[in-house]
Amino acid sequence: MGSITHLHERLRPVPLRISSDEEVLTAAGEVVALGADAPAAVLADALVRSGLLAISIPSDFDGADVSNGLIAQAVSQIAEVQPAAAGALVDHFRALELVRNGGSEEQRRSIYSHVATGERLSATGPIDQGTTQRYVPDSIGFKLTGALEAANLGEPDWFAILALNDAEATSLLLVQRGSTDANVVRVGEPALYRLDGVHVPADSVLALNRDALVLARSLGTILQAATVLGEKRRQLAGNLNLWRAGRPSGDRPWDERIGRFQVEIETLAALIDRASTALDLAQVNATPAGVVEVARVATAIEIAFPLEGTRGTGHLLAELGRTLFTG
Template identity: 30%
Template sequence: MTVSTSDRLRPVPPALTRECDVVAALDRLESLATSGNLDQSSVLAASGLLAMSIPASFGGADISNLIVAEAVSRIATWSTTVAERLLGHLVALEMIRTSGSTEQRKAIYARVVLGDVFELSSRREGAALPRLVRSGLAFALEHGGSVLANSAVDWTIIGASSAGSEPMVAILDNKHLLVHDEDALSDLIVHPDYVLSLGEKADCLARLMTAFLKAAYIRGHVNAQMRINPPEPTIAVEVELLDGMIQKAASLIDVIQVDDPAIDLEQIDRYCRSLDTARLRCSADHPPAIKS
């Protein structure tokens, strides 16, 4: 079956409902990458991997975050570009896991199931958030175009301020925006369905997921290098320590996502620092493509 999503015509990806389905999909991709028969520009949309972290309550699979980390690690061994895109997409989905209404999240997850790639926009330190203001039946995102960069993903999530005190995010269709010139992007019109109130835990969970998946990415990157050059004993120990932190973080994220406990911000900070430290120590001899 083929569907059209905002002028994007593509086959419906397979549903990966079990952890073994994810592993099998990774095996297929690695085989295709090794043989040189992989289109890296469309591989994620066709693989089904984009939807692997959708919550079970929204029809997603009950997949542990250790398998999610394995997906990023394994893909990084044959394509840093594809691994970075998947990493950014998974962080974006974590940002919306607790944001907006149930109906809004359901609509977003439906786009993911059809193969759309999301990305969380980064903001320069100290830069003001774009502002959402009412514009008829929709919203105008003032100066929203200034935070957009040329991107290969389908949707960008942007943090925004509003007339109220509640933090918001706006979700922008990049393919639709490409028809405008740069000047027209200074203020963007956003449909109300794609303006979400930011969840109370969304920022810290996205930060933890970022540190976790960057560590997984480096683990895969170092793996690829180790296949070529046997590691020194020191780096081998560092990799084992990184593995341990990835497993601990995966267990913590699983608990947070399933049981919804009270968030211990100090614990989140500690895990982020530990993951970043272990990642940077492993990447000292094997610098990654991804930004720290």
Template identity: 30%
Template sequence: MGNISQFAGKTKPTPHRIESEEEALAIARELALRFSDRASERDLERVLPHDELDQLAQSGLLAISIPSEYEGIDVSNVVLAEITAILSEADSSIGQIPQGHFYVLEALRQHATEEQKQFFFGRAMAGDRFGSALSESGDKIIGDDKTQITGNGAGYRINGRKQYCTGVLFADWLAISALDAADRMTISFVPRAAEGVRIIDDWD
């Protein structure tokens, strides 16, 4: 999955550490009550839920799918789906945002090196949010990327444009798919504040 870039993040409070699936469900219900309060107003006035996503991250819910050997509780897919449903019933806009985050955590579980798992699961436990930047305009099939990754000195340069990147507006890390020089698919983890990254909020 590539090399780990140095993290240049901001200081944030340590999230709550959830201990069980039952506690995760209870916290989701508590947040849902808060999120439902102004959900229609946010939609009508196009108010982005930055405060609500901060609350979600601080609640510990974004770390519940992390494997237990990396200090998570590795909730079942059934519980993860139920938590998504609870949040979506309160505010469907908020409910869909963690999908990309949980996808990235699962990709790490399935494909990352041990060093990458230690680092990025640690960042997720510390409250960092991940957004997926995979889709491109004109994609006929999944993985039909035009974005390229090439060597650039000791590191890499990614060149391309993504769209339908739900959640990246609120993410600390972007998981960006790109083809290398041999046309192999890669996923790179890029800090949101990295030089050259431009996030355009152009929802119509």
């Protein structure tokens, strides 16, 4: 996989190698310790140094392959203090789930080896709304038609792009940062980049298996929900501090408000745990019933707790009904 193995050289922190559940949470805690005001560049380097970027690599490829519930726990912990860093992890792990379910063993091994050295992927565009991006043959590789935009914390090493070929099949295209022009549309955390005229070598195009989009979308939902969970925990802590200080505000009784926060937190945490367990099982043995179960619980999360970029409650309810009918 020539385009992946010849990565541009740049200085980067050396990532830790995580091999236990305790080390995952310790690494997340060290990122959190940087505080809410840490600059994007500092957070991006901290994610590399932490070793968290590689924790979802399958054991068959010498990875820790930690459970999805533990990944969600780490993302939630970071989201309580640093939402931008948590969002970068969501995009990275969602892209890695596509890699897990696509390409050849050689292609997967190549990208996993780079992730293990601290390289970060960023998924462009939502998986759940269907892709309109297309790629066409161009010399010895392919070219993406049109332009696309991606939001990232700092500068990712790879853009993971879903695109259609002439046969209307969706593939995953891995575009190395620096191999194409990436213009900043909006600064901030995350920054918004626009990519134009992207050329992709043939060995950086990964064919996806039939369950790839469903499983990656479900993982994205789980981890987005984990960021919401972290935010709700932060808000609850802030409200409790105000209450204890004797400075409540608003018309609703303060104890009722606190109680509602707690119910939402417990409900969301339970749904995340159930969906994570179902995804763990589907990653080991992707039976049709198992994949449907993952999608069903992930869709229930989206309905109960609308997430950023949600597909609309009516659409989601119809989709949930179809899974019950066909499952």
